[in-house]
Amino acid sequence: MDNLLERQPDGLYCAAGGFYIDPWNPVERAVITHAHADHLCPSSKRYLCTRAGEALLRARIGSEGLIEAVDYGASVTFDGVRVSLHPAGHIRGSAQIRLEYRGEIWVVSGDYKLDADSTCAPFDPVPCHTFVTESTFGLPIFRWLEPTEALAAINAWWRGNRQAGKASVLFAYPLGKAQRVLAGVDSSIGPIYTHGAVETFNRLYRDAGIALAATQYARSAPPKTDWTGALILAPPMAKTAPWLRRFGDFSTGLASGWMRIRGTRRRRSIDRGFVLSDHADWPALLTAIRSSGARRVWVTHGYRAQLARWLEESGLEAHAIDTQYEGERDDAELPSDEAEP
Amino acid sequence: MKAFADLYAALDETTKTNEKIAAMSSYFRSAPPADISWAVHFLIGRRPKRLIPTRELAAWAIEEAKIPEWLFGESYQAVGDLAETIALLLPPAQATSSRPLHEWVEQRLLPMRDWDDRARRESMIEAWREMSDRQRFAWNKLITGEFRVGVSQNLVVRALAEASGVDANVLAHRLMGDWQPTPDFATEILAKTTGDADVSRPYPFCLAYPLEGTVEELGPVHEWQIEWKWDGIRSQLIRRQWRTFLWSRGEELITDRFPELAAAGALLPEGTVLDGEVLPWKDGAPLPFTEMQRRIGRKELGSKILAEVPVVLMAFDLLEHGGQDARERSLEWRRAELERIVAAAGPESHLLASPLVEGASWEELQRTREEARSRGVEGFMLKRRGSPYRVGRRRGDWWKWKINPYSVDAVLIYAQPGSGRRASLFTDYTFGVWDQGELVPFAKAYSGLTDDEIRQVDAFVRNHTIEKFGPVRRLKPELVFELAFEAIQRSSRHRSGIAVRFPRIARWRTDKKAEDADTIETVRALLPPG
Ligand SMILES: [Zn+2]
Numbered sequence: 013m014d015n016l017l018e019r020q021p022d023g024l025y026c027a028a029g030g031f032y033i034d035p036w037n038p039v040e041r042a043v044i045t046h047a048h049a050d051h052l053c054p055s056s057k058r059y060l061c062t063r064a065g066e067a068l069l070r071a072r073i074g075s076e077g078l079i080e081a082v083d084y085g086a087s088v089t090f091d092g093v094r095v096s097l098h099p100a101g102h103i104r105g106s107a108q109i110r111l112e113y114r115g116e117i118w119v120v121s122g123d124y125k126l127d128a129d130s131t132c133a134p135f136d137p138v139p140c141h142t143f144v145t146e147s148t149f150g151l152p153i154f155r156w157l158e159p160t161e162a163l164a165a166i167n168a169w170w171r172g173n174r175q176a177g178k179a180s181v182l183f184a185y186p187l188g189k190a191q192r193v194l195a196g197v198d199s200s201i202g203p204i205y206t207h208g209a210v211e212t213f214n215r216l217y218r219d220a221g222i223a224l225a226a227t228q229y230a231r232s233a234p235p236k237t238d239w240t241g242a243l244i245l246a247p248p249m250a251k252t253a254p255w256l257r258r259f260g261d262f263s264t265g266l267a268s269g270w271m272r273i274r275g276t277r278r279r280r281s282i283d284r285g286f287v288l289s290d291h292a293d294w295p296a297l298l299t300a301i302r303s304s305g306a307r308r309v310w311v312t313h314g315y316r317a318q319l320a321r322w323l324e325e326s327g328l329e330a331h332a333i334d335t336q337y338e339g340e341r342d343d344a345e346l347p348s349d350e351a352e353p
Numbered sequence: 354m355k356a357f358a359d360l361y362a363a364l365d366e367t368t369k370t371n372e373k374i375a376a377m378s379s380y381f382r383s384a385p386p387a388d389i390s391w392a393v394h395f396l397i398g399r400r401p402k403r404l405i406p407t408r409e410l411a412a413w414a415i416e417e418a419k420i421p422e423w424l425f426g427e428s429y430q431a432v433g434d435l436a437e438t439i440a441l442l443l444p445p446a447q448a449t450s451s452r453p454l455h456e457w458v459e460q461r462l463l464p465m466r467d468w469d470d471r472a473r474r475e476s477m478i479e480a481w482r483e484m485s486d487r488q489r490f491a492w493n494k495l496i497t498g499e500f501r502v503g504v505s506q507n508l509v510v511r512a513l514a515e516a517s518g519v520d521a522n523v524l525a526h527r528l529m530g531d532w533q534p535t536p537d538f539a540t541e542i543l544a545k546t547t548g549d550a551d552v553s554r555p556y557p558f559c560l561a562y563p564l565e566g567t568v569e570e571l572g573p574v575h576e577w578q579i580e581w582k583w584d585g586i587r588s589q590l591i592r593r594q595w596r597t598f599l600w601s602r603g604e605e606l607i608t609d610r611f612p613e614l615a616a617a618g619a620l621l622p623e624g625t626v627l628d629g630e631v632l633p634w635k636d637g638a639p640l641p642f643t644e645m646q647r648r649i650g651r652k653e654l655g656s657k658i659l660a661e662v663p664v665v666l667m668a669f670d671l672l673e674h675g676g677q678d679a680r681e682r683s684l685e686w687r688r689a690e691l692e693r694i695v696a697a698a699g700p701e702s703h704l705l706a707s708p709l710v711e712g713a714s715w716e717e718l719q720r721t722r723e724e725a726r727s728r729g730v731e732g733f734m735l736k737r738r739g740s741p742y743r744v745g746r747r748r749g750d751w752w753k754w755k756i757n758p759y760s761v762d763a764v765l766i767y768a769q770p771g772s773g774r775r776a777s778l779f780t781d782y783t784f785g786v787w788d789q790g791e792l793v794p795f796a797k798a799y800s801g802l803t804d805d806e807i808r809q810v811d812a813f814v815r816n817h818t819i820e821k822f823g824p825v826r827r828l829k830p831e832l833v834f835e836l837a838f839e840a841i842q843r844s845s846r847h848r849s850g851i852a853v854r855f856p857r858i859a860r861w862r863t864d865k866k867a868e869d870a871d872t873i874e875t876v877r878a879l880l881p882p883g
C-alpha cells in the first residue's frame with residue numbers, strides 16, 4: 013500500500029485527501045498542528061486547525077484565508093480520509109493530526125511535550141501504524157527537570173535581582189513559552205512588563221480564559237518608570253535591541269531547552285539560562301513513540317538522523333524526513349511586524 | 354561536594370567580578386576548613402593531573418548510560434565537552450550524596466592514582482550514581498585534569514579577605530609557594546595572625562597593564578622610572594636561611610633548571626628576595642627566546658648547553674631586604690638597595706640590575722624606544738617613582754609600553770575544531786601567505802575574534818571545505834585576516850622558513866580578497882638582519 017503521506021516540495025502531502033500538513037509554502041488546503049511560524053505558512057486558501065488554536069492562527073496569517081476549526085477529537089473527512097486533531101501539549105491549540113484511510117492510521121505529532129503546562133491541553137497518546145515525530149531535542153543529553161524547578165529558579169533569580177536593585181529581563185519565545193512562564197511565576201515578587209511581541213499573544217491567551225499573571229506593555233509605561241525589581245518578558249531577538257537600554261541596570265535570562273548545554277548558555281552571553289522547553293526531551297520522545305504503538309516512525313526536525321537510527325536499532329522501521337521545521341529557536345529573527353523600534 | 358559544584362556553576366554563570374567574589378566568599382564563609390583548603394587549591398588552578406584517559410571514561414559512561422557508541426559521539430558533537438557530555442547523558446542520580454569535598458578528594462580522587470582499572474571504574478560509576486548533573490560535571494573535570502574556573506588568584510584572595518577579614522596582601526602572600534591543602538592550611542591562612550614560616554615562599558608578583566591611551570597622559574616624564582621590557586621568564590630569586598629558591602611566575606620552583614642562579618643566591622645577603630627576568634644572555638646581550646626554549650626543553654643540562662645558552666637574572670626590584678618585607682618602601686629606596694646588592698655580588702654573579710633609561714621628554718623616549726627591537730627587548734616598562742610594590746595586576750603604577758607588534762595580512766587556509774567549550778566550533782586556524790602563487794602556511798592563531806566572528810568563520814568553514822584530513826579542513830582561500838605577532842625569526846622547522854611569536858588575529862580584513870594578502874617576501878623583510 014502507498015504511504016498515506018509523502019514529502020513534497022511544499023510539505024507533507026496526503027494525496028488521498030488532497031491536503032498538506034504544516035506546509036512551508038502556500039497551498040490549497042493546509043491542516044495545521046500549531047501556530048509557530050515554522051509550522052504555519054500564511055497565504056494558503058483553506059486551513060483546518062483546532063478551535064483552541066484558531067485565534068492564534070488568525071493572528072499569524074492575517075485576514076486572508078479560510079479557517080475551519082474543530083474541537084479536539086472531532087473528525088472531518090476529505091475524500092475518504094478521516095482527519096481528527098488531538099492535544100499535543102506543546103502550546104495552546106497545538107494538535108497531533110490523526111489520519112485514517114482504508115484502515116491505515118497515521119499520526120503527525122507536530123511539536124509536543126509530555127510535561128505539565130496549565131496553558132494548554134495535555135499530550136494525549138493516539139494509537140497508530142505510523143507516527144511522525146519531531147526530534148528537536150533528540151539526543152540523550154536532553155533531559156528536563158520538573159518544570160516547577162525551572163520556574164522556581166526563575167523566581168529565585170528575579171527575587172535576587174530585585175534585592176540587588178536590578179531589573180530582570182527574561183527572554184522567552186513569545187508564543188507559548190512566555191505565557192507558560194506567566195502562568196507559573198510568582199507574581200508577588202514584583203511588577204511584570206512585556207515586549208509587544210509577547211503582549212499580542214498574552215491578549216489572545218487571556219481572551220481564551222487562561223490565567224496569566226498581570227502584565228503591562230513596557231512601551232506604554234509612563235516615562236521615568238522605576239524598573240528596579242521588575243520582570244520584563246521579551247523575545248530572544250530583542251536581546252540586541254536599543255529597546256533594552258531603558259531598563260537601566262538589569263540581569264538577563266533565557267528560558268529554552270538549549271540552556272541545558274553550557275556552551276550554548278555561554279555563547280548567548282546572557283547572565284542566566286533556564287532549562288524550560290515546550291518540546292519533548294529524550295525520555296519523553298521515546299515514551300511518546302512507544303505509547304503510539306506505531307511500528308513505523310518518520311522523524312522530522314533537528315536530530316532526525318540520530319533519533320531514527322536509535323529507533324531502527326530498537327527494532328522499529330524509522331526514516332529521517334527532511335522538512336523545514338526548525339524546532340525551538342532561541343535566536344530566531346523577529347518578523348518585522350513584531351519587532352520593536 | 355554539592356556546595357563546591359554549586360560554586361563552580363555560579364562562577365561559570367557570571368562574567369561579573371563582583372558576583373564571582375560574592376559566590377566565593379559565601380562559600381568560604383560556610384564551608385569547613387578541610388573543604389576550603391581544597392577549594393582554594395583548585396580555584397587558583399592547582400588542578401590534579403588527568404587520572405583517567407578520556408577514552409576509558411567515555412567507555413564507562415557509554416556502558417552506564419546504556420547507549421551505543423555512535424550516540425555518545427553525536428552527543429559529544431552537540432555538547433563539545435567530554436566531562437559535560439557524560440554529566441548530561443547519564444541516567445538521573447539514584448541517591449544524593451552529602452559527602453564533603455575533602456572526602457571526595459582525599460578518599461576518591463587522590464588514591465585513584467594507585468588503583469587498577471577495575472577499581473577506578475567502580476569508583477567512577479558509584480560516584481556518578483550519587484551525583485547531580487552539576488556535581489558530575491565538576492567531578493569529571495577534576496578527574497580529567499581539566500578543572501578550570503575563570504577566576505584569577507587575585508579574585509580568590511579578595512573573596513578570602515571578604516570572608517575572613519584578613520588583609521588581602523597578607524592572604525596573597527600566604528597563598529604563594531608550596532603549601533599543602535590540609536585543614537590546618539585553611540585555618541592558618543584565614544587566621545588573623547600567624548607566623549608565616551615557609552622559607553621558600555615567594556611574594557605575589559606585581560604585574561603591569563599595557564599602556565592605555567597616550568604616554569603623555571601619564572604626566573611629567575620625571576615622575577617615572579623607565580626600564581627596558583625584557584622578554585624572559587619572570588622570576589623571584591629568594592635567599593633565606595642560607596638556602597636559595599628560584600620561583601617562576603607560574604609558581605614553579607625552577608631552581609634546579611638554572612644552576613647559575615642557584616649559585617648566585619649564595620652571593621646575596623641573608624633575607625633577600627629579588628624580582629626580575631631570567632634571560633638567555635651572552636656577550637652583554639640577550640639571545641633569542643627560542644634559545645631559552647631549547648635549553649628548557651633539555652632533560653639533562655650538559656655543560657655544552659650551559660655554555661651555549663647561559664642565563665642571567667635581570668633584576669629590577671627588591672621585595673625583601675634583611676628578612677623584612679620591603680614592598681611598602683618607595684621604588685627609589687628599593688632600587689638603590691637593589692643596585693648595592695647586585696654590585697656587591699660582583700660581575701661574575703649572573704645577576705644584573707636592569708639598566709635605567711634616561712630621557713628628558715616623552716618624545717625623546719619615543720625615539721629611544723625604536724631601538725627596542727634591535728636590543729632584543731619588547732619596549733619599555735614605566736614605573737611610578739615613589740610607588741610601593743603592589744600585588745597582582747593593577748592599573749596606575751606599572752605600565753608596559755611595548756613597541757607596536759608586527760602585522761601581516763594572511764589567508765585562512767586550514768581550520769580545525771577547538772577544545773573545551775569551543776569543541777563544537779572551528780576555532781583553530783592556520784594562515785598562509787603567498788609564495789610564487791601558492792599559499793604557504795605561515796602561522797597558527799586561536800585568539801582575537803569575537804564570538805560573533807567565530808560563528809561566521811565557523812559557518813564559512815563548513816561551507817568551503819575542499820578537503821578533510823581527520824579533524825583538519827582545508828579551505829577555499831577566501832578570508833583574509835590581519836595577524837599581529839611579537840617577534841619573528843628564521844626557522845628551518847617551518848615550511849615558510851619563518852617562526853613568529855605570539856601570533857594573534859588583529860582583525861578580519863573583510864575589505865581584502867585572498868589575492869591582496871601579503872607575500873612571503875614582505876614577511877621576510879621583517880626579519881632581523883643576519
Ligand atoms: Zn512549535
Ligand SMILES: [Zn+2]
Nearest residue numbers: 123337338339
Ligand atoms: Zn516544530
